[in-house]
Amino acid sequence: MSEAPQTEPRPDNGRIIRRLLLTVAGMFAFGFALVPLYEAFCDLTGFNGRTRNEAAAVSTHQVDTSRTVNVQFITRNAQGMPWDFKAEMNSVRVHPGETRVVNFLASNPTGSNMVAQAIPSVAPGEAALYLNKTECFCFNQQPLQAGADTAMPMQFYLDPDIPEHIHTLTLSYTLYDMTANATPDVLAQMAPAN
Amino acid sequence: MSTVVGEMDHHDHHHAPTGISRWLFTTNHKDIGSLYLWFSFIMFLVGGSMAMVIRAELFQPGLQLVDPHFFNQMTTVHGLIMVFGAVMPAFTGLANWMIPMMIGAPDMALPRMNNWSFWILPFAFAILLASLFMEGGGPAFGWTFYAPLSTTYSGDSTALFVFSVHIMGISSIMGAINVIVTIMNMRAPGMTYMKMPLFVWTWFITAFLLIAVMPVLxxxxxxxxxxxxxxxxxxxxxGGGDPVMFQHIFWFFGHPEVYIMILPSFGIISAIIPAFSRKKLFGYASMVYATAAIAGLSFLVWAHHMFTTGMPVAAELFFMYCTMLISVPTGVKVFNWVATMWRGSMTFEVPMLFALAFVILFTIGGFSGLMLAITPIDFQYHDTYFVVAHFHYVLVSGAIFSIMAAAYYWLPKWTGHMYDTTLARWHFWTSLISVNVLFFPMHFAGLAGMPRRIPDYAVQFADINQIVSIGGFAFGLSQLIFLWVVIKCVRTGEKAPAKPWEGAEGLEWTVPSPAPYHTFETPPKVD
Structure with missing residues (x-):
């Protein structure tokens, strides 16, 4: 390449290439950074019906008897999950601030010990922020021996700040087979009975 | 193909390789441009034949030719090939050929990397196409590879799909780096940024988009x-993940990607319309700013592809308004093109015909896009043939027509021959009519509720699909005329002058036709 008479100073090629490659690496990392960013965004806004995955403080709120909200329960099994899984009632009417316990019934009809994990989702997503669970089977993996059944409690209350226009909310649990990925302490719970 | 070996009579090519190694080891921007263009045309025909399979299956309701799983592979691989194999390499080929000649540079800034960025592409597509012959078939989850279709429910060929996309991405990124460095450092003296032809400008901005989003893909x-x-x-x-997050990450790449496939078109049209209107482009600076604005906004609209996933109303409104905002800079461009033609002394050579068709048909695609941007209406249109009609209007009668226009505009420069204009006109008119027969009725099928990506449909859609399929076959066959025109032009034809279009402007027309193997070894003076 012949040396052209330059009319303006220009950065050398190497510097531009280094900067562009750095940008490429940065954007690749950004793609992965979207994962925690998305989590944080969902936790913050209730976007996508996420509920908090840890126990909320016990309700100290005044029960607001002037309002009643219908809380519906849906249960489903992920593909390949053989357990029977249902809520003891389809829905419950609660006053905001009032604490209720609902049992979810599960049975393991198979001939082997299994571990399950329930994943909650709330619709409308907006309501997810106001659904506080003080105790839930969904916080942990749930072991169940072959042929056994169990009642798994979920204790919750609605934050009295829940927007006026929400009259019904739906809490859905999807049950996944986690036997292959069970945590050691859950396996230990199941071991003595074997 | 287009530069004659006999032209290589220059001092520094004592050992110029011949035969296949000339193409394998070439670092010449014109050779690499030709390789890209031929490659993209072959991919266009391969992806097109998959579209023919799709249209043949949809000619009648019921399942007749292929089983649904194969149909899904066809829609998936057709999309992947057309996006990454046909449109993007065609633009890179045009960039390789034209950017150095337009800015008065002797070659691209990084010629060896240029060779690599082309030669890894055939391997990427060989891997993708070979996966179709695996047991269980190729990718069948749509070109958007939504999770869990691509994770839980996909076949064994998914790893091949992933690696081929990796290679395509590396190729695009290398091409983009090359374009940016060339434009920043290789402009002839006096070629300031605001004197660059718009094709160079639009590619400059496109290259930054590629750098920003290909790594996310x-x-x-x-x-x-x-x-x-x-x-x-x-x-x-x-495991604590979220399938909806896939869509956010994918469309964060995907929406800028659709502008990667249209911004260079804007540059091509901005070169052709002034040439055949014999007027300067109206509003050059506003064209540059509009392109940059479109590129910037493209990062703020991704979720309009996923209105139906259940977003808060505030988010839907935000993405709806941002999307509608894009029609402002796009409108600036369309009105500038129209204003360029206003009171110009227009003639209708083949490149101009394609450019005019682009302006009208791309605008139709833009309008249907605007309709899809309206959140409540999108709930009805989502995943129907209305969407298929929309993006084919912008990509086929938009991007592809602009590539055809570019080919007809610069073919005399590349080959040194004028092409057969009668045949080229046949190509234009058959393409124009058939592309509308093919895609226009799809709007109605979509409005009536016909879902996309399904090999069968309710009988009330039979007539409309028959018309669409006939348009599809006609459009496919019309492209063989293009192949014929190009081959004929490479081999024979009237000798083309250095500047075959009297109204054309730009440095590329100051060199002889065909463009010598090496151009602008001494930079031209631009004032």
Whole structure:
């Protein structure tokens, strides 16, 4: 390449290439950074019906008897999950601030010990922020021996700040087979009975 | 193909390789441009034949020719090939050929990397196409590879799909780096940024978009790979992941990607319309700013592809308004083109015909896009043939027509021959009519509720699909005329002058036709 008479100073090629490659690496990392960013965004806004995955403080709120909200329960099994899984009632009417316990019934009809994990989702997503669970089977993996059944409690209350226009909310649990990925302490719970 | 070997009579090519090694080891921007263009045309025909399979199956309701799983592979691979194999390499080929000649540079800034960025592409597509012959078939989850279709429910060929997308991404990124460095450092003296032809400007901005989003695509396919084969749970709710997040990551890449496929078109049209209107382009500076504005906004609209996933109303409104905002800079461009033609002394050579068709048909695609941007209406249109009609209007009668226009505009410069204009006109008119027969009725099928990506349909859609299929076959066959025109033009034809179009402007017309193997070894003076 012949040396052209330059009319303006220009950065050398190497510097531009280094900067562009750095940008490429940065954007690749950004793609992965979207994962925690998305989590944080969902936790913050209730976007996508996420509920908090840890126990909320016990309700100290005044029960607001002037309002009643219908809380519906849906249960489903992920593909390949053989357990029977249902809520003891389809829905419950609660006053905001009032604490209720609902049992979810599960049975393991198979001939082997299994571990399950329930994943909650709330619709409308907006309501997810106001659904506080003080105790839930969904916080942990749930072991169940072959042929056994169990009642798994979920204790919750609605934050009295829940927007006026929400009259019904739906809490859905999807049950996944986690036997292959069970945590050691859950396996230990199941071991003595074997 | 187009530069004659006999032209290589220059001092520094004592050992110029011949035969296949000339093409394998070439670092010449014109050779690499030709390779890209031929490659993209072959991919266009391959992806097109898959579209023919799709249209043949949809000619009648019921299942007759292919089984649904193969149909899904056809829609998936057709999309992947047309996006990454046909449109993007065609633009890179045009960039290779034209950017150095337009800015008065002797070659691209990084010629060896240029060779690599082309030669890894055939391997990427060989891997993708070979996966179709695997047991269980190729990718069948749509070109958007939504999780869990691509993770939980995909076949064994998914790893091949992922690696081929990785290679395509690396190729695009290398091409983009090359374009940016060339434009920043290789402009002839006096060629300031605001004197660059718009094709150079639009490619400059496109290259930055590529740098910004191709790595995000690479990240998305990597997550799919590890979710499927290495037990991670990025998109699996059971492990704490979220399948909806896939769509956010994918469309964060995907929406800028659609502008990557249209911004260079804007540059081509901005070169052709002034040439055949014999007027300067109206509003040059506003064209540059509009292009930059479109590129910037493209990062703020991704979720309009996923209105139906259940977003808060505030988010839907935000993405709806941002999307509608894009029609402002796009409108600036369309009105500038129209204003350029206003009171110009227009003639209708083949490149101009394609450019005019582009302006009208791309605008139709833009309008249907505007309709889709309206959140409540999108709930009805989502995943129907209305969407298929929309993006084919912008990509086929938009991007592809602009590539055809570019080919007809610069073919005399590349080959040194004028092409057969009668045949070229046949190509234009058959394409114009058939592309509308093919895609216009799809709007109505979509409005009436026909879902996309389904091999069968309710009988009331039979007539409309028959018309669409006939348009499809006609459009496919019309492209063979193009192949014929190009081959004929490479081999024979009237000798083309250095500047075959009297109204054309730009440095590329100051060199002889065909363009010598080396041009602008001494930079031209631009004032």
């Amino acid at each position: 690479a990240g998305a396919v990597t997550m799919v790979l590890t979710d499927k084969y290495f037990g991670t749970s990025f998109f699996d709710a059971a």
